[in-house]
Amino acid sequence: MSYTPDIPSEPHAVCYHAAGKPSEVLRYEPLPAADPQAGEVTVLLEMAVVHPSDLGMIAGTYGRLRPLPAVAGREGVGRVVRVAPDVSHLQIGDRVRMPEDAGVWREVVTTDAATLHPVPNDIPADQACMAFINPPTALLLLNEFAKLNPGDWVIQNAANSAVGESVIQLAHFAGLRTANLVRSPQKTAARLKELGADLVVADDKDALGALNAALSGKKPLLALNSIGGPSAITLIRSLADNGVLVTFGGMTADPIRFPTREFIFKNITCRGFWMDRWARTSAKSSVSEVFGKIYEHIRNATLRLAVDSIWPIADYASALERAAAYGRDGKVLIKGPAAAAS
Ligand SMILES: NC(=O)c1ccc[n+]([C@@H]2O[C@H](COP(=O)([O-])OP(=O)(O)OC[C@H]3O[C@@H](n4cnc5c(N)ncnc54)[C@H](OP(=O)(O)O)[C@@H]3O)[C@@H](O)[C@H]2O)c1
Structure with missing residues (x-):
């Protein structure tokens, strides 16, 4: 195994305790992840995206809201860093989609392994992290x-x-x-x-x-x-x-x-x-099939999404400011602790 990234000693997440303007309600707070129990894995953030809908969700205007307090962010990829002994389909170093409902702008999360979407390791992280929504x-x-x-x-x-x-x-x-x-x-x-x-x-x-x-x-x-x-x-x-x-x-x-x-x-x-709604109401196989087509397009370079800039998660406020700027040139990304190791 060549992949041994460090879990930060005090992991953080971009959290909000009340709906509102992102610049006013978001906080970068310590949020540890428990050791994985039966059926679970721990995932370290590699790369995430800032979407218009992230801002709507934080503001409380999006079509589906999270119970508060919540971690912000909807789309990104991470790397598996710890695996419970009974989990066999994921291994340390595997790339997965960060679990959306738990909130994505976080350094680390421990979650049910069966609900995670595996993501190919052989496509660039800055493209893989944008493969699930747009x-x-x-x-x-x-x-x-x-x-x-x-x-x-x-x-x-x-x-x-x-x-x-x-x-x-x-x-x-x-x-x-x-x-x-x-x-x-x-x-x-x-x-x-x-x-x-x-x-x-x-x-x-x-x-x-x-x-x-x-x-x-x-x-x-x-x-x-x-x-x-x-x-x-x-x-x-x-x-x-x-x-x-x-x-x-x-x-x-x-x-x-x-x-x-x-x-x-x-x-x-x-x-x-x-x-x-489509992803939540469609068969898991249909969703995986669509994601698979997108990975294939990325791999074959028949699909490339523009990246404006990439910011460390601790600098999330600058990332949001850039995402809101007129004239940016592509998506604003947030990188986590697994980005350096990949
Ligand atoms: N329904 C769904 O399932 C779904 C899924 C994905 C995305 N979306 C929606 O699709 C839209 C695009 O998302 P995205 O992530 O692709 O966006 P994006 O990459 O952030 O780009 C935003 C686009 O909106 C334009 N824009 C922003 N403010 C505008 C204004 N006041 N007047 C005219 N144009 C304006 C920008 O033009 P400039 O470059 O000229 O600023 C740019 O073309 C968003 O509304 C998003 O919520 C919906």
């Missing part, structure tokens, strides 16, 4: 809502988000074409085109005209909305007859106003998607 969301959005064939167009807003960049790459791999709305095309268009975007357009009042001109009669069958407000209206108006708008985020908190003409004359359908 890329699966992108894959399911592309697969579950419209019957798409190679050459068909999909349109999305916030195309430079982690979900958006996953959609571009997974759609490109599947032979689909993407029309992409972004706030700052000067900054992001070149990168999105490198990832396989077919069209990148400024998400402003002229967006529909620009789309119509560039698509010359071709209409998307699927529109993916994580913004709301006027941007969602542009998506709806761009759709083909019988097209589907799927809303999975609301970055502006601006409600979707559905244009009546499109609803009636074009028979547009408006749906919602929540990965959390």
